Structure formats: C-alpha cells, structure tokens
Amino acid sequence: MTDTIIFILAGAFATATPLLLAAIGEAVVEKTGVMNLSVEGMMAFAAAVAFGVTHQTGDIVLGFGLAVLASTALSLVFSVLVLGFSANQIVSGLAVGILGLGLSGLAGRHFENLTMIGPGNQSVPVLSDIPLLGPILFQQSVITYLAFAAAFLTWWFLGRTRQGRILKVVGEDPAIAHNLGFAVVRIRLFAIIFGAVMSGIAGAYASTILTPGWSDGLIAGRGWIAVALVVFGTWRPLRIAFGAYLFGALLLGDLAVQAMGFRIPSQIMTSLPYVMTIVVLAAVSRNALLIRLNAPVSLGQNYRPSK
Amino acid sequence: MFNQYTLVRRSQVSFKGILLVPLVTFALALLGSIVLFGALGANPLEILYRLLIDPLSSTYNISEVVIKAAPLILIAQGLAIGFRAKVWNIGAEGQLIIGAVVASIIPITFPDSQNVLMLPLMMLAGMFAGAAWAGIAAVLKTRFNANEIIVTLMLNQIAIQILFLLINGPLKDPMGFSYPQSVSFPEVAMYPLLSPEGLLRANASIYVVLLLSVVALIYVTRTFSGYTLLVGGLAPDAARYAGFSAKKAVWISLLIGGAAAGLAGMGEVSGPIGRLQPSLSPGYGFAAIIVAFLGALNPIGIFVAGTFMAIIYVGADGAIIDAGLPPAAPTIFQGMVLVFYLASFALVQYRIVRLQPEATA
Numbered sequence: 001m002t003d004t005i006i007f008i009l010a011g012a013f014a015t016a017t018p019l020l021l022a023a024i025g026e027a028v029v030e031k032t033g034v035m036n037l038s039v040e041g042m043m044a045f046a047a048a049v050a051f052g053v054t055h056q057t058g059d060i061v062l063g064f065g066l067a068v069l070a071s072t073a074l075s076l077v078f079s080v081l082v083l084g085f086s087a088n089q090i091v092s093g094l095a096v097g098i099l100g101l102g103l104s105g106l107a108g109r110h111f112e113n114l115t116m117i118g119p120g121n122q123s124v125p126v127l128s129d130i131p132l133l134g135p136i137l138f139q140q141s142v143i144t145y146l147a148f149a150a151a152f153l154t155w156w157f158l159g160r161t162r163q164g165r166i167l168k169v170v171g172e173d174p175a176i177a178h179n180l181g182f183a184v185v186r187i188r189l190f191a192i193i194f195g196a197v198m199s200g201i202a203g204a205y206a207s208t209i210l211t212p213g214w215s216d217g218l219i220a221g222r223g224w225i226a227v228a229l230v231v232f233g234t235w236r237p238l239r240i241a242f243g244a245y246l247f248g249a250l251l252l253g254d255l256a257v258q259a260m261g262f263r264i265p266s267q268i269m270t271s272l273p274y275v276m277t278i279v280v281l282a283a284v285s286r287n288a289l290l291i292r293l294n295a296p297v298s299l300g301q302n303y304r305p306s307k
Numbered sequence: 308m309f310n311q312y313t314l315v316r317r318s319q320v321s322f323k324g325i326l327l328v329p330l331v332t333f334a335l336a337l338l339g340s341i342v343l344f345g346a347l348g349a350n351p352l353e354i355l356y357r358l359l360i361d362p363l364s365s366t367y368n369i370s371e372v373v374i375k376a377a378p379l380i381l382i383a384q385g386l387a388i389g390f391r392a393k394v395w396n397i398g399a400e401g402q403l404i405i406g407a408v409v410a411s412i413i414p415i416t417f418p419d420s421q422n423v424l425m426l427p428l429m430m431l432a433g434m435f436a437g438a439a440w441a442g443i444a445a446v447l448k449t450r451f452n453a454n455e456i457i458v459t460l461m462l463n464q465i466a467i468q469i470l471f472l473l474i475n476g477p478l479k480d481p482m483g484f485s486y487p488q489s490v491s492f493p494e495v496a497m498y499p500l501l502s503p504e505g506l507l508r509a510n511a512s513i514y515v516v517l518l519l520s521v522v523a524l525i526y527v528t529r530t531f532s533g534y535t536l537l538v539g540g541l542a543p544d545a546a547r548y549a550g551f552s553a554k555k556a557v558w559i560s561l562l563i564g565g566a567a568a569g570l571a572g573m574g575e576v577s578g579p580i581g582r583l584q585p586s587l588s589p590g591y592g593f594a595a596i597i598v599a600f601l602g603a604l605n606p607i608g609i610f611v612a613g614t615f616m617a618i619i620y621v622g623a624d625g626a627i628i629d630a631g632l633p634p635a636a637p638t639i640f641q642g643m644v645l646v647f648y649l650a651s652f653a654l655v656q657y658r659i660v661r662l663q664p665e666a667t668a
Contacts, residue, residue, distance in 0.1 A: 037456065041642075077646060085653035086314050090395055090456065091600065092649055098593065099642025105635025106347075216635075221464045228457045267472035274461040278443075281458065282451040291452065305313045305662065 002132075004259045008252055009136045013144055014210055016248025018043065018202035020147040022226035023233070023240045024154050025198025030230055031158060032191040033171040033298035037093025038078055039199050040223025041100020042071040046203030048108035051214040055116050060208055068200035070107070074100050075196030083185050083192075086302045097223075108214045115213035143205045148241065150198070155237040167191065171296030174303035184303050199223070221274065228277045232284050234294040243280075250276055314657035324655035329601050329612060331651045336643040343639070344632055353630045358622035368621060370507035374579050375620045378403070378571035378588070380613035381516045382595035384523040385567025387604040389560030391527070396561055398444065398459025399568040400592025401466030402437040406569025407576045408470055408478070409436030411583040414496035415478050415489050425495040429573055430515075437569015438562045440466065445561040449554040455561070463592070474585055489583035498578050512574040519567070524606040568592060589620070590638070597645050616641075 022039050029036050046067035054063030074096050081092040121139050128138035158164040167187055170177040174184045206222070207214055225247060233240030249256075254269040285291055337355070345351040362368050382399045389396045410433035413425060443462060447453040471487070480490045498510035575587050598616050602608030619640060626632035 081646065081649050081653075085650050086657060087649040087653050091645070094397065094596065095642060095645035095649060097642075098597075098638060099646060102635045102638030102640075102642050106633050106639060109633050109635065221460070224457060224460045228454075228461075231454065231457075265472055265476075267468040267475075271465045271468040274464040278447065278453070278458050278461050282447045282453040285453045286451040288452055304315075306315075 006132065006135050008256050008259065009249075010139065011252050011255065012245060012249035013137065013140055014248070015251045016244040016246075017141070017144045017147045018206045018210065018222055019226050019229060019247055020151060020241055020244035021143075021198045021202035021205070022223060023229040023244055024147075024150050024237055025195035025202075026227055027230045027233070027235050027237060027240055028154060028158075028167070029191045029195035030299055031168055031171045031235060031296055032188045033174060033296050033301060033303070034082060034188050034192060035089045035093065035300050036075070036078055036082075036096075036192060036195055037090060037227065038074060038096035038100055039195075039226050040219055040221065041097030041104070042074050042196055042199035043100075043203035043206065043223045043226075044104035044219045045074060045100040045107065046071040046200040047207035047218055048104040048111070048214055050204030051114075051116075051207040051212070052107055052111050054208050055111060055114060055214075060119055063208055064201065064204045067204035068197050070103075071100075071196045071200030071203065072193055074103075075192050075199075079189050079192050082302060083188055086304055089300050089302065104219075105216050108216065111214045113213075113215050116208075118209050118212040141205070141209050143201065143209060146201075147244075151237045151241040158237065168296070171298055174298050174301075178303070178305055184305070188303075199226075202226070225273065225277050228281050231291070232280050234284065234290060235296065236294065247273060247276070313660050313662055314653070315660045317656060317658055320655055325603060328603070328648065328651050328655055329608070332601065332644055332648040333615060335647040335651070336640055339643045339647070340636065340640050344636060347633070349626075349631045354626055354632060357626035357630050357632070358619055361625050362618045362621040367507060368625075370501070370509035371621045371624075372614070372617045373501075373509040373513050374617075375591075376614050376617035377513045377516045377578075378574060378591045379595050379598050379616050379620075380610055381519060381571045381574070382564075382568045382591060383598035383602065383609045383613055384520055384606055385564040386595055387599040387602070387606070387609055388523065388527065389564045390599055391604050392556045392560050394448075394557050394560035395456045396441060396444070396459050396564040397456050397596065398441060398462045398466075398592070399564060399571075399595055400588065400590065401459070401463035402440045402565040402568035403572035403575070403588055403592050404463075404466040404470050405440040405572070406433035406437035407572030407583065407587050408473060409433065409569075410573035411478065411489060411492075411576050414492040415583065418490045418493055420493055421495055423495055425493070426498065426577065429496060429577060430570060433569040433573025434566040435569070437567070437572065438565040440569070441561040441565025442558075445558045448557050448561075455557070459561075470583075470587070471585060474583060478583055480582075487585055491582050492577065496577055497581060498574065508579050510578045512578050515570070515574070519570075520606050520610055523609075527606065568595075594620075594637075594641055597641050597648075601644060601648055 022043060026036065026039055049070040050063040050067035053066050054060045077099065078092055078096040081087040082089050121141050124138040128134045158168065166182055170182060170184050170187050178184050203219065207218055229240050229243045229247065232243040250273045253272055254266065257264055257269060337358070341351045341354055344354055362372050382403065386396055386399055410429040413429050413432060440462060441459070444455045444458040447458050448455045474487045474489065478489050479487060498512045501507060501509045501511065571591065572587060576583055580587065594616055598609055598613045602610070602612035620637060623632060623637040627634055627636065
C-alpha cells in the first residue's frame with residue numbers, strides 16, 4: 001500500500017510538470033497584458049515535433065530544441081497579429097491554436113500511435129534516499145525539477161527584480177509604461193516568446209518523457225487547464241505551482257481509484273479534471289476583489305502608441 | 308524598430324474593404340496550403356482542383372457540400388450573435404454533442420415508432436439540450452464571474468466523455484455486438500431527403516438552416532434586443548449607462564449559441580449519420596467559429612462563408628484520399644484562414660502611421 005501511495009504521489013508531480021511549465025509561461029505573458037490562448041496548440045505542435053525527432057534520431061535534446069522552435073514559430077505568428085496588427089487577442093490565440101493543432105497532426109502523421117522508451121528519471125544523490133519523500137520528490141525527470149525551479153525563479157523575477165516590475169507596469173498600464181520610456185511592444189514580445197518556450201518544453205515533456213508516444217489529441221485539453229491554472233493561482237507563480245500539483249494528482253485519479261479497488265467508469269474519471277477545472281475556476285473567480293487586485297489591468301487590451 | 312510605427316483607427320471603414328477581406332483571406336489561405344502541401348510532395352494544381360472544383364463537379368458532391376454547410380452555417384449564426392456581444396462561446400462542439408445525445412434518446416427509446424411528431428420533438432430536444440449545456444457556462448459567468456472561454460472548452464471535453472459513457476451503456480444497441488453505437492433511427496426520426504430517389508444524402512435540414520439564417524438576419528438588424536447585444540460588445544460602458552444588462556447579454560448569447568449547436572448536432576444524427584455513434588462531427592463546432600468571423604459576424608456573410616468552408620471540407624475529403632493531402636490539412640487550412648483574416652481585417656480597420664522620432668522618447 002505504501003508503495004502504491006508513493007507511486008501515485010510521485011506520478012502526480014510528473015503529471016503536473018507540463019501543466020506547471022505552460023501555466024508559468026502563460027502567467028508571465030498575461031502579466032504584460034497579453035492573453036495568449038494558443039497554449040494548447042503550441043503544446044500539441046511541440047509534442048508532435050519532439051516525439052518525431054526523438055524517435056527518428058534518438059536525440060532527446062534535439063527533440064526538445066526543435067519542439068521549442070516549433071512553439072516559438074507559432075508564437076511569432078501570434079505576435080505579428082496581436083502586436084503588429086493589433087488584432088483581437090482572444091481570436092488571435094484561437095487562430096494560432098487551431099493552426100498548432102493542425103500542424104501537430106501534420107508533424108505527427110507518420111508517428112501515429114507509436115511509442116518509445118523514455119529517458120528515465122534522475123535521482124538526486126543523498127536526497128533520494130530519504131524514506132517516503134525521496135522516491136516522491138527526488139527521483140523525477142530533470143524537467144520536473146526544472147518546472148519547479150521555473151516557478152520559483154519566476155516568482156523571484158516578478159516580485160524581486162527591476163525588470164520584473166517593469167514587466168508588470170506594462171501589464172498594468174501600457175500607456176504609462178510607454179511614457180516612462182519602456183518599450184511596451186518589445187517587452188510583450190519577449191514575454192510571448194518566453195511563454196512559447198515554456199509551452200514547447202511542456203509539450204515535448206508530455207510526448208517524450210511523461211508518456212513517451214504520439215497520437216493525435218495527446219495534449220487533450222492540458223493547455224487549457226494550464227490557462228485556467230493561471231487564474232486559479234491569481235497570476236502568482238507559487239500558487240500556480242500549488243494548483244498544478246493539485247491537478248497533477250487529479251489527473252492521476254484514475255490510477256488511484258483503480259488501485260483502491262473501486263470500479264468507476266473510466267469516462268467519469270477522465271472527465272474529473274475538466275469538471276474540477278470548472279469548479280475551481282468558478283470558486284476563485286467568484287471573489288471579484290481577489291481577481292481585480294491580481295489580474296493585470298490591461299489584460300486582453302492591445303496597445304498602440306499614439307504619438 | 309518596434310516603436311517607429313503605429314496603427315491608427317480609420318475614421319471610416321470602406322465597404323469595399325469589408326467585402327475584400329474574406330476574398331483575400333481565402334486566396335491567401337489557399338496559396339499557403341498549396342505552398343505547404345506542395346512542399347510536402349502533393350501536386351499543387353491537383354490540390355487546387357480537388358479543393359475548389361471537384362466538390363461542385365457532380366450532383367453527388369454538391370449534395371455533400373449541402374450536408375456539411377448546414378451545421379457550419381447554423382452553428383456560426385448562433386455563435387456570431389454572442390461574438391458581437393464579446394461573449395466567447397468556444398464550446399459549440401460540446402453543445403452539438405449534447406444536443407445529438409439528448410435528441411437521440413427519443414428514437415432509441417421508441418425505435419419502432421411511426422409518429423410523425425418525433426422529428427420536431429427531436430429538434431426541440433436538441434435545441435434545449437444544447438442551450439442547457441451552454442447555460443452552465445452562462446450561470447458560472449453571471450453568478451461566479453468564471454471565464455466562459457475556459458468553461459465552454461472544458462464542457463467540450465466533458466460532453467465527449469458523456470457521449471462515450473452513454474454510447475457504451477444505456478444508449479448502446481444491445482444487438483450491436485461490441486460496436487459502441489445505437490440502433491438505427493426509424494424513418495420518422497430522420498430529416499426527409501431532398502432527392503426522392505434517395506441517391507443523394509442531402510436532407511431538409513438545409514431548409515431549417517435557411518429559415519433560421521433569415522431569423523438571425525432579422526434579429527440582428529431589426530430588433531432592439533439584437534442591437535443591444537451589439538452595443539454591449541462595442542461599448543460596454545455606454546451600454547451599461549443606457550441600462551442594458553451585461554448579464555442578459557451573456558445569457559442570450561450562450562443560450563442562442565447553444566441551441567443552434569444542439570440543433571446542428573440533432574441534424575447530424577437525424578441526417579447523414581442516422582444513429583448515435585462516438586464520432587458525430589469533424590470539428591464543426593470549431594470550424595463554425597472561423598465561419599462566423601469570416602462572414603464578418605453578419606448572417607448573409609456567414610451563409611457565404613459557411614458554404615465556402617463546406618466546399619473545402621468536401622474537397623479536402625477527396626484530396627486526402629486521392630491527392631495525398633495529409634488528414635490534418637483541413638485544420639491547418641482553417642487556422643490559416645483565421646490568421647489571414649485577422650491580418651487583412653486589421654489593414655481595413657487601421658492605417659499604418661510612422662511615428663515622429665522625437666515623439667517616441
């Protein structure tokens with residue numbers, strides 16, 4: 001029984017990793033006032049590219065590299081629309097998301113339903129020998145450690161550095177930021193690219209390490225859950241991390257319930273994370289003050305310098 | 308480099324420009340597809356022929372276009388009403404599924420019925436179910452301020468699982484061996500076919516779509532309620548000042564969008580499919596979003612855009628089989644359409660202006 005619990009808890013951290021990476025990326029983008037809803041499409045395209053490249057070359061680093069390039073390329077299309085043409089952010093995100101889903105099908109068309117052996121996990125010396133906590137926390141993939149580090153670094157960057165504060169000013173009031181001499185469009189562009197890199201790593205991790213394989217629809221709404229996690233964490237990286245780990249456990253609920261010997265239709269278990277996303281989103285959003293205090297004021301609004 | 312140019316909203320948007328946008332968009336998306344898929348080894352001229360000419364080259368293919376145009380136009384008309392009010396219902400795919408599931412319960416319960424009221428009853432069931440499913444998002448938006456984009460998307464995923472659960476359980480044909488599908492519907496549960504010989508699959512649902520398109524046109528151009536929704540989307544503060552309720556706009560938008568998608572779902576099971584099965588739609592709910600924008604959120608524009616999109620769907624089906632087009636091609640094409648639409652629409656809406664260097668400091 002203890003083994004099962006350890007297995008499930010360790011699995012929860014692994015399952016949470018792509019959610020956390022993508023949500024941290026999206027949080028930074030939204031902090032500059034831009035809502036990029038193409039996370040799902042970026043993750044899918046990156047996942048297909050990462051699997052295809054790793055499967056063909058055996059080089060997972062190359063797979064991750066090209067996956068990040070793929071998601072970044074998509075984010076540049078988004079940037080041209082939103083920053084260049086001042087197009088509606090929501091529709092632009094949907095457009096690029098659909099494009100990404102289509103391109104994932106194209107990139108993965110020769111790899112449909114293939115699987116491979118993942119690179120395995122890396123134990124942290126000494127720490128991984130701690131009873132209980134060791135196997136849960138310190139026998140994970142490098143990317144899982146990276147995701148936590150990213151959440152922590154982003155918290156530090158946004159709250160403790162000058163650049164982080166400038167980034168937040170852009171999101172609060174781009175006109176003031178512009179008048180103060182900050183390059184609003186450039187800062188937003190960098191944030192969007194950062195978000196794409198994180199989505200790219202998230203997608204690549206999903207298809208090469210978490211469940212090494214590719215099939216159309218592999219990402220299965222996890223990009224959207226990441227977008228919801230940003231609201232759940234009220235745009236704060238450490239709260240987002242907490243939410244991601246919570247959802248990681250939920251996504252594994254299927255296994256846990258089976259391990260405990262209950263028989264619940266798999267469709268209900270599959271629905272559970274989506275139901276929980278809705279419930280949690282409603283519960284957090286209900287507190288209008290909490291949202292208003294934390295949401296970037298200019299979120300969703302484009303900025304065109306007038307003079 | 309980024310601060311040297313800006314966009315200034317044009318005081319007057321030319322009507323010619325508005326008409327040009329969808330044409331330029333389609334041309335660019337076609338060009339993009341030809342370049343992309345040509346580079347992957349398909350014959351560009353063959354693709355063009357398959358996508359644009361082939362779907363209109365035989366009565367059978369035209370009938371297939373009608374089958375695909377009906378749900379696309381119907382859903383887009385419903386969604387457009389919400390989009391005008393800036394209510395983002397992205398869950399038409401789920402609303403379509405729930406509409407189809409609930410409507411299917413009637414013929415599955417009475418498979419031997421000959422009661423002609425079954426079809427209209429199913430239409431009502433589909434509409435109500437789709438509206439109710441979208442209504443969940445409306446409740447959460449108006450009561451809890453929950454973002455309707457995320458909620459409607461999550462509801463899509465849940466709807467699929469509900470369909471899978473029921474089609475493997477109570478709605479499954481007990482004589483159907485291991486296939487997860489329902490019994491075939493009785494004739495009274497089906498839309499009548501357009502051709503008496505029954506050689507073509509196109510059915511009377513297109514008349515329903517035509518009728519509802521006219522209703523949509525009247526609603527948005529001639530009624531106070533339709534006007535309110537538009538104002539609420541364009542100038543929420545002014546709308547609130549004038550006493551229009553934002554909550555009401557959310558409700559109306561989601562209920563109409565959900566009802567249209569639910570009816571479209573019912574039209575699939577009572578039309579080309581003829582039973583309930585795990586796959587009901589090749590992504591009509593998402594493609595309809597693109598149709599709505601490409602049609603400039605205008606009922607007439609949507610009719611034209613939906614027909615175009617249906618031609619591409621039918622053409623792509625053929626090209627995937629015969630011209631080596633990858634199955635992902637329609638989705639990529641749709642993505643390109645929306646990207647090019649947004650870019651060309653911006654050029655109609657704004658002028659590019661060079662900023663004075665000293666003013667940027």
